[in-house]
Amino acid sequence: MKKLLLGLSIATIATSSAFAETYHPECFVPAPGTSIIEKSAKEGPYKIAFVNGFAGNDWRIAAIQASKAWAARPENAANIEKFTVVSVGNDSSAQIAAIDNFIAAGYDAITFIAVNPTAFEPVIRRAERAGTVLVPFDNVLDSDKIVQINESQFALGKLKAQTVMDELGGTAKKILMVNGLPGNATDRDRRLGMMSVLEKVDGLDIVEVVGNWDTGTSQKVVADALATHGQFDAVVSQHGSAGTINALQAANHPIVPMGVDGENGVRMLMADLKIPGVSAAQAPAMSAVALEAAVSLLQGHSLPQTVYLPIPQVKSKNLQAGVNYFPDLPKSFNTGTGFPSCFKPFSPQELLGQSIDNT
Known part of the structure; x- marks a missing residue:
C-alpha cells in the first residue's frame, strides 16, 4: 500500500x-x-x-x-x-x-x-x-x-423510526418527533434518518419539537405538544427520552411504540411500563x-x-435487569459504557468514580 x-x-x-x-x-x-x-x-x-x-x-x-x-x-x-x-x-x-x-x-x-x-x-x-x-x-x-x-447518526435515526413503524404495522396518522440541539450535525443527521422512514408513510402528520437532548426540556416541550395536538400513535426521541416518557405518563397518554435513547432510567421505564420499541444509543x-x-x-x-x-441497541422485549439496564444505578447512568471491539468496556464504578469538572 x-x-x-x-x-x-x-x-x-x-x-x-x-x-x-x-x-x-x-x-x-x-x-x-x-x-x-x-x-x-x-x-x-x-x-x-x-x-x-x-x-x-x-x-x-x-x-x-x-x-x-x-x-x-x-x-x-x-x-x-x-x-x-x-x-x-x-x-x-x-x-x-x-x-x-x-x-x-x-x-x-x-x-x-x-x-x-x-x-x-x-x-x-x-x-x-x-x-x-x-x-x-x-x-x-x-x-x-x-x-x-x-x-x-442517519442510521440511528432511521433505526428508531423504522422500529416504531414496524410496531405499528407500517401505518400511522400522527407521530411525535423529539429532536436535539439545533445547529449540530448530529441533530441534523438523526432527523434526516427518521424522516427517511416517516416521510414515506401516507397521510402521516409529523409533529416536531426541540428537546435539546435534555430530560427537563424534553418533558416540557412534549407536554406542550400533547396539550396542543392530543394523542400520538408513536414517538421517536433523539435523547432526553425519560422526560418524553414522563410527559406522556403525566398526560395519561396511552402506551405507544417509542424509539428512545440508552439512558438507564429510560430503559427502566420501558421495562416497567412495557413500552414497545427500541432503546438505541449514541454511546x-x-x-x-x-x-x-x-x-x-x-x-x-x-x-x-x-x-x-x-x-448499541436493544428491543424492549429483550430488556433484562442487570444485563442491559441496572435498577440499582442512577437513572442518569448511560448504558453505552464502551465498545468491546476497541477496548474493554468501562465498569459503572470506573465511570461514576470520575469527576465532571474541568481539569
Whole structure:
C-alpha cells in the first residue's frame, strides 16, 4: 500500500483492500466511501485535551467521565504527559478559541464535540501547521481532512423510526418527533434518518419539537405538544427520552411504540411500563475511542477518515435487569459504557468514580 508521509500530510487511499491494513480495523471501522489518514509518528508521552462544548445533559457528563476513565487506565496513562478537559458552552467561537489555546500551548492532540459542523476549517489548518492532531466525535464536522469518530447518526435515526413503524404495522396518522440541539450535525443527521422512514408513510402528520437532548426540556416541550395536538400513535426521541416518557405518563397518554435513547432510567421505564420499541444509543464512551484514535495517529498508525462505531441497541422485549439496564444505578447512568471491539468496556464504578469538572 502506497502511503504519503510528508510531515503531517494526509494519505488518502480509497480501496477496500487498503482498509484491511489500517490500524485496529475491528475498532476503527471505515464509513462507506471514506479515505485513510496517516500522520508521521511523534514520540510520547503526549499532552492531550478534550474540548467539550455544551455540558448541560447527562450524556455529556458521561462522555467526560469516559474520557477521564480511559486516561486513568494504566496502559493509556503511560502514553499521557497531561490530560485536560474543558467545557465551553454552545458558542463555536469560544470552542475554537479554546482549541487554539491548546495548540499554542503545544498540545499534541485535541478531541472535541463540535458546536457546529462548518466553522472549523481555519483551526484545522492551524492545527496541521502546528503538528496538533484533531479528532472530533459525536457532533462531527463537514470535513474530510481529519479523523472523526461517530456512529452513523442517519442510521440511528432511521433505526428508531423504522422500529416504531414496524410496531405499528407500517401505518400511522400522527407521530411525535423529539429532536436535539439545533445547529449540530448530529441533530441534523438523526432527523434526516427518521424522516427517511416517516416521510414515506401516507397521510402521516409529523409533529416536531426541540428537546435539546435534555430530560427537563424534553418533558416540557412534549407536554406542550400533547396539550396542543392530543394523542400520538408513536414517538421517536433523539435523547432526553425519560422526560418524553414522563410527559406522556403525566398526560395519561396511552402506551405507544417509542424509539428512545440508552439512558438507564429510560430503559427502566420501558421495562416497567412495557413500552414497545427500541432503546438505541449514541454511546458517550465514544469520547474514549476518540482519545484512542488520537494516540494511534500520534504513534504513526493509519486510520479511516470517518469511523462508524456500532450502534448499541436493544428491543424492549429483550430488556433484562442487570444485563442491559441496572435498577440499582442512577437513572442518569448511560448504558453505552464502551465498545468491546476497541477496548474493554468501562465498569459503572470506573465511570461514576470520575469527576465532571474541568481539569
